[in-house]
Amino acid sequence: MLNQTYQDVEIILVNNNSTDGSHQILHKYRSEFPDKIFVFDEAKKGAPAARNHGLNKARGEWIQFLDADDELLPGKLQQQFEIASNTGADLIAGACLLKYKLKNKINEIVRHADPDIWRGLITSNLGITSSNLWRKRVLLDVNGWDETLSSSQEYDLLFRLLKNNAKVAVDDAVNTIIHFSDNSISKSRDxxxxxxxxxxxxxxxxxxxxxxxxxxxxxxxxxxxxxxxxxxxxxxxxxxxxxxxxxxxxxxxxxxxxxxxxxxxxxxxxxxxxxxxxxx
Structure with a gap:
C-alpha cells in the first residue's frame, strides 16, 4: 500500500491472534508511519472478523482489503478510483494474476471479471477480495462480512451487495497479484x-x-x-x-x-x- 501512486489513504492493520511475531512487526510499521498506519487487534478468529474490524475503524469512503499473500501494483488504487468516478459504481471488480508456486515451478493464471455481473457472480468471476475496490457505505448497508461462514465469504458478500442494488463496474487491468505457495494450495484431507x-x-x-x-x-x-x-x-x-x-x-x-x-x-x-x- 505504501507504493501506491494514490497516497491519500490510511492503512489499517488488524492483528488476528497471530503467534509468529506479526504483532511486533505491525507496531514497528505504526511507529514509522504514525500519521498513516493504525494497528488494531481482533480476538475472534477468521478473516471475516478481522475485515469487519478494519471496516468499522476505517474513515474513508472506499475500502481496499489486503491479505498477507496479496500484492497490489502501484497504479491499482488510482486506476479503480478513476473508474468509480466515471461510472458512479459502488464496487469495482478487478482482474488479478494468480501465481502458484509448485516446488520449483510457477504457474500463472489471469482471471478477468465478467462484465455480465450475475454470470460473473455465479461462476466466481467477479473479482476477488483484494482485486476489488469496495465502497464503505454499501458494505455497511449489508452488515459487512458474514462471520459465521467458513468459506465462500467473498461471494456471499458480493451476492448480498447485488441483491441490495449495489452498482458494479469492471476493471480489466491486472493490478493485483495473489501468491500461492505449496502449503496454501494443498487440499485438506479432512x-x-x-x-x-x-x-x-x-x-x-x-x-x-x-x-x-x-x-x-x-x-x-x-x-x-x-x-x-x-x-x-x-x-x-x-x-x-x-x-x-x-x-x-x-x-x-x-x-x-x-x-x-x-x-x-x-x-x-x-x-x-x-x-x-x-x-x-
Missing amino acids: KEKLKRILENRVNLRLRIKNELRASGILTHQLAQAVDTYIYTELTNNYFAIPEYADDFMRKHRLDVKYSRVISLNTKMFLKHLYAQIVAS
Whole structure:
C-alpha cells in the first residue's frame, strides 16, 4: 500500500491472534508511519472478523482489503478510483494474476471479471477480495462480512451487495497479484471440511438461482450457468465425498450440456486414475 501512486489513504492493520511475531512487526510499521498506519487487534478468529474490524475503524469512503499473500501494483488504487468516478459504481471488480508456486515451478493464471455481473457472480468471476475496490457505505448497508461462514465469504458478500442494488463496474487491468505457495494450495484431507466447503459453494449458487427466479431475471443461460457450476464442483470433488455428490444429484436435476458432462467426467476419472498410480 505504501507504493501506491494514490497516497491519500490510511492503512489499517488488524492483528488476528497471530503467534509468529506479526504483532511486533505491525507496531514497528505504526511507529514509522504514525500519521498513516493504525494497528488494531481482533480476538475472534477468521478473516471475516478481522475485515469487519478494519471496516468499522476505517474513515474513508472506499475500502481496499489486503491479505498477507496479496500484492497490489502501484497504479491499482488510482486506476479503480478513476473508474468509480466515471461510472458512479459502488464496487469495482478487478482482474488479478494468480501465481502458484509448485516446488520449483510457477504457474500463472489471469482471471478477468465478467462484465455480465450475475454470470460473473455465479461462476466466481467477479473479482476477488483484494482485486476489488469496495465502497464503505454499501458494505455497511449489508452488515459487512458474514462471520459465521467458513468459506465462500467473498461471494456471499458480493451476492448480498447485488441483491441490495449495489452498482458494479469492471476493471480489466491486472493490478493485483495473489501468491500461492505449496502449503496454501494443498487440499485438506479432512472430508468433513471439504464437505462444508462444497456445501457453502453449492448452497450459495442455489440461493442466487432462487433470487434471480424471484426477481424475474433468471434466463436460461443463467440457470444453466448455475447448474454447470454446481455439476463441475460435484465432479471435481466426487472421489473425496461421493455420498454428498450422489445425494445431491438424486434430489436435483441439473441442466448441463452433454459435451460438458462428458468432458468433466473424463477428467474426473483420469485424475482419479493418475492419483491411484502415484499412490501405488
